[in-house]
Structure formats: C-alpha cells, structure tokens
Amino acid sequence: MKTKNIILCIIFLVVSMLNSDKACKKYDNLEINGIFSVKKDDLPQDFSENALKIVNEFIQKTQNLDKEWAIYFDYKTGEILKCGHGEENNVKITFREDDFDGHNVASIHNHPKELLSAPSHKNFRIFERKFEDYELIAGFEHFWILKAKGLYENLVDEANSTSEIIALTSLMSCTLKYNDDDIINQMHNVIYGKELSKYINNKNINDIQLLQKEYTTMDSDLKTAEFSCLKRISSPDAIRLAREYEKCPFTPTAKEILYNYYQSIGVEIEFDEIFAD
Numbered sequence: 651m652k653t654k655n656i657i658l659c660i661i662f663l664v665v666s667m668l669n670s671d672k673a674c675k676k677y678d679n680l681e682i683n684g685i686f687s688v689k690k691d692d693l694p695q696d697f698s699e700n701a702l703k704i705v706n707e708f709i710q711k712t713q714n715l716d717k718e719w720a721i722y723f724d725y726k727t728g729e730i731l732k733c734g735h736g737e738e739n740n741v742k743i744t745f746r747e748d749d750f751d752g753h754n755v756a757s758i759h760n761h762p763k764e765l766l767s768a769p770s771h772k773n774f775r776i777f778e779r780k781f782e783d784y785e786l787i788a789g790f791e792h793f794w795i796l797k798a799k800g801l802y803e804n805l806v807d808e809a810n811s812t813s814e815i816i817a818l819t820s821l822m823s824c825t826l827k828y829n830d831d832d833i834i835n836q837m838h839n840v841i842y843g844k845e846l847s848k849y850i851n852n853k854n855i856n857d858i859q860l861l862q863k864e865y866t867t868m869d870s871d872l873k874t875a876e877f878s879c880l881k882r883i884s885s886p887d888a889i890r891l892a893r894e895y896e897k898c899p900f901t902p903t904a905k906e907i908l909y910n911y912y913q914s915i916g917v918e919i920e921f922d923e924i925f926a927d
Contacts, residue, residue, distance in 0.1 A: 673743075674733035677711070677719065684713025686865035688793050694784065696754070700728025705758060709788045709865075712760035717741075720759035722750070725784065731755070740772075747781050756784035766817065767791040768843035769860070774809040777802040777858075791839050792862050796850075799857040809850075816845045 687706040690699065697705075704723050712719050718741040722732040731753060734743035741759055757776075761767055767789020776785045776798045787794040820841040824834045843862055850860040 673735060674721075674730060676735070677721065677730075677733045680711040680715075680719075682707070682710045684710040685867045686710065686713055686793075687867070688863055689866060692793070692795075692863040694725075694795065694797065697725045697756075698728060701725040701756070704728050704730065705786065708758050708760070709793070712788060713790075715760065716762050716764075718759055718762065720757060722755055722757045722782075724753045725756040726754045729753070747779070750781045753781075755782045756786060757782060758786035758788060761787060761789040763790040765790070766839055766842055768794055768839075768846050768862070769796055769813070770817075771810040771813045774806055774813070777806050777809065792843065793865055794843075795859075795861045795863065797857065797859040797861075802855070802858065805853075805858075812849055813846055816849065817842050820845060 686709050688702075688709065690697075690702050693702060693705065701723065704721075708719070708721060717735060717737055719735045720733070720741045720743055721730050722743065722745070723730045731750060732743050732745055734741050736742060767787070769785070769787055773785055773787065773796060776782050776796060778801070779798075780801050783797065783799045785796040785798070787796070821834075821838050824837045824841065828834050828837060847860045847862060850858060
C-alpha cells in the first residue's frame with residue numbers, strides 16, 4: 651500500500667511539473683499587447699527590480715486577453731515558479747506547497763475586461779497558504795495588491811461571504827441609481843473595490859492589507875484614482891455621478907435592496923411603496 655502511494659505521488663509530481671512547464675512555455679510566447687504598467691514604488695518594498703519586470707511583463711501580456719492567466723514567482727529574485735491559464739473567470743495551477751520551499755512567493759493573475767478589477771471571493775484562498783505572501787490582481791481598470799503574510803484560515807469563509815455580499819449590494823445600488831449600462835458597470839467597479847478595501851483594511855491586522863494602485867501608460871503618468879477612473883468614462887453624466895460618489899460613502903439601504911430584489915423577480919412595485927404604512 652505504501653509503495654502504491656509513493657508511486658501515485660511521483661506520478662502526480664511529474665504530471666504537475668510537465669503541465670506547469672508546458673504552460674510556462676505558452677506564457678513565454680504570449681505577445682506584449684498592452685501599454686499599462688506599474689511603478690517600483692507601487693509594489694511592496696521587498697519586491698526587487700527583477701520582480702517589477704516580471705509584474706509589468708505579465709500586465710502587458712495579459713491586458714487585452716479574454717481569459718485568465720496566472721503565474722507564481724519569487725518576488726526577491728524574479729524567478730517564475732509556476733504558470734497556468736484557464737477560462738474567462740477561472741484559472742487553476744496544480745502544485746504542492748513544498749514546491750515553493752526556499753522561495754519568497756507571490757502570484758499575479760489578470761481579470762479580463764468583463765470582470766470586476768478588485769479581488770473576488772476566490773482570491774481569499776491566500777489566507778490558507780503560508781507559503782504565499784502576496785496575490786497581485788491585474789484588473790482591466792486597476793491593479794490590486796492583496797498582502798497576507800501568514801495563515802489566517804479562520805477568515806476565509808468570512809471574506810468569501812463578505813465579498814460576495816458587497817458585490818451584490820453594490821451592483822443593486824448602481825442598478826437603482828444609474829440608467830446607463832456602461833455607467834452601472836463603471837460605478838460597480840469603483841464601489842465594489844472601495845468597499846472591499848475598507849472591509850479588509852479595517853481588520854487592522856498588520857500582515858493583511860488590500861491596496862489599489864493606478865496603472866501608468868507609455869505616454870502618461872496617471873497618479874490619482876479620480877483622474878484614471880474618470881478618464882475611461884466618456885459620458886459627462888457618469889463623471890458627475892462618480893464625483894458625487896466620492897463625496898458620500900456607499901450605504902445601500904434596506905429599502906434599496908428590497909426594491910431591487912422585487913425588480914429582479916418581476917414584481918411590479920413603486921419604490922415609495924416599500925415599507926409604506
């Protein structure tokens with residue numbers, strides 16, 4: 651029995667290595683087709699110049715792709731350790747934790763245009779991984795850094811549920827307030843990211859942090875969240891609404907949530923009828 655288990659483990663390791671090597675060769679052959687990048691100051695202080703090159707190469711290779719890619723790399727040496735690709739909103743890389751022994755590990759994956767830029771509930775699996783210190787998300791709108799040095803397994807379920815609730819309530823709030831689909835999508839991206847950051851950072855745990863960074867481009871140096879966000883919104887109404895949002899926090903009321911729920915299931919009801927005497 652022990653011999654059989656050893657053989658199975660060896661087969662698993664060999665297949666995993668072959669799959670990762672194959673994926674890394676495909677990743678190496680991806681063309682640079684984007685102009686976004688991040689600066690050294692945007693990354694954690696313990697990231698090397700070589701790691702910066704790896705991060706910017708990944709951003710520029712995956713910026714316009716309609717599927718997710720992911721790589722694990724050593725943020726001290728810049729060595730790529732594992733690679734993988736998947737569907738539009740999902741990517742899996744097979745590994746064993748001891749594959750990363752002796753390395754300072756970070757991962758980076760992209761979110762295609764149709765997805766929210768900020769981390770999704772899937773990204774909080776990092777709380778279960780002692781070997782992984784950072785998860786970077788190259789969203790279409792913004793760049794995100796999720797820091798989690800150490801094990802915080804007790805937070806995984808809570809973070810999963812909270813992120814899904816924030817995504818749902820922010821979408822319902824935007825659907826209620828705005829009539830244009832492009833504005834709804836833009837504001838959903840903005841509000842979800844802000845509220846998720848507030849939730850994570852308000853934990854006040856030294857080794858857990860969620861940061862949003864702005865991309866720079868080859869022909870500009872965008873530094874403020876407001877300008878970078880509004881630059882992608884062409885409608886004057888959307889710009890006005892985005893500025894109004896900056897002045898007040900996202901606080902969806904029970905009335906708003908219930909009204910959107912009724913609309914979603916086809917019940918005809920006026921907003922003022924909710925909770926009416």
